[in-house]
Amino acid sequence: MADLRIDLAGIKSPNPFWLASAPPTNSGYQVQRAFEAGWGGAVWKTLGEPILNVSSRFAAVSFNGQRVAGFNNIELITDRPLEVNLNEILETKKRFPNHAIIASLMVEPQQEKWHEIVKKVEAVGVDGLELNFGCPHGMAERGMGSASGQVPELVEKQTYWVKEVARTPVIVKLTPNITDITMTAEAAVRGGADAVSMINTINSLAGVDLDTWNTVPHVGGKGAHGGYCGPAVKPIALNMVAECARNPLVNVPISGIGGISNWRDAAEFLLMGATGVQVCTAAMHHGFSIVEDMIDGLNNYLDGKGIASVMDLVGQSVPRYSNWGDLDLNYNIVAQINNDVCINCNKCHIACEDTSHQCIDLYTESGRPMLKVREQDCVGCNLCAIVCPVDGAISMVERKSTIPPMTWNERQSLISNFIR
């Protein structure tokens, strides 16, 4: 059994699986049930001046029968008074002293407001704070959430104000609604953040009802943009985590969030530099019990690899993430089709013929339809393997180049000597 305990900037938890600040962490009842189910930590539903919500609040995007491929919400932060939440945090912490409880906070960008709330939540014994600079709707219109999270100076200043009084580790939760998340991550670090977490939700409109022409969701016939999360956002979140992990100025631990639905997603985030992960949509879709499979799966994976502690996984893939200009232009792969398992659906042929490099030939052998890749014309784009419905029917294989490795950056510097 591998050691699944993590230490994220001094916040310890029995495993790397935390519930993200959202409906699953709305109350003590829920967080305690989550801990019983096996979650290692919970970031409490964002605390601040209690808000008013609208109805409805959620919408989901199904894709080809897969429900909740993406999830959209227009919910705001907690609508319950601070004292009610604090009492429940106190009670939960008493029952689960070894689990991590992090208080997510959002107030107006004023020093005294941050000081006040930090002191109040730390008094009940939270293990850390998460500053919500990410919520993209509603709160942003009031200058909070992503409105301040998009401005590096405001991120830095507010983090600094929190650090002036905080005694527990401070995690700054970043918005993905920005061109380059490392700018705000760096600002958080400059402000004294002990860790950063990402991503909050991405500005979205889930859809338009073709019968009524209402937005989805709508509130009595009117809609407003919401925040997108769930499996669809995972690649966006993973890249943002990786970009921060490889940035030497973002030299603090990262809590990875966004589309994490199972242990595999979690392991990918850890490999890309996250010290732990947070989950919202998958728990809302399937319930707290999904954490059992996450724990088992991660444990088996580590055991299988002979890795003693989950912390040893953190960041292992970061050095492999680079810039396009540092990739080898002369590395070659080509597609190879195994006609023994191919079911002749011809999807690969159509894909290559219509939208790639026209190099999958159809022919017959002893009356049997076959496919073959003309390797010399294959650019190794992967498209045929991506669309093929049969595992193992198409493999991408390396073909050693006859010329030495050369990156774009190396090429350009070489060519610059020949520009006359």
Add this chain to the structure above:
Amino acid sequence: MSDHLLSLDEMKQVDDYIASGFKVHSVRENLSGMFVEFKRQEEDVCLQILTAEARKYLAAKLLEQTLKQEETPI
């Protein structure tokens, strides 16, 4: 001609110039591809390279030429 055959043809032209004593003197890239100026004493020829494969190949030849020049004692 397929892209592949065209690239083979372009790479052969590069090889032929180099084999007959030409050296790359200058390289210019623009919307129309790569223009390579080869020189052999007073002789001067320009080759337009269209294919991506041959442009990669030419860069490998540039590297070879540069390394050879660095090795050549003055």
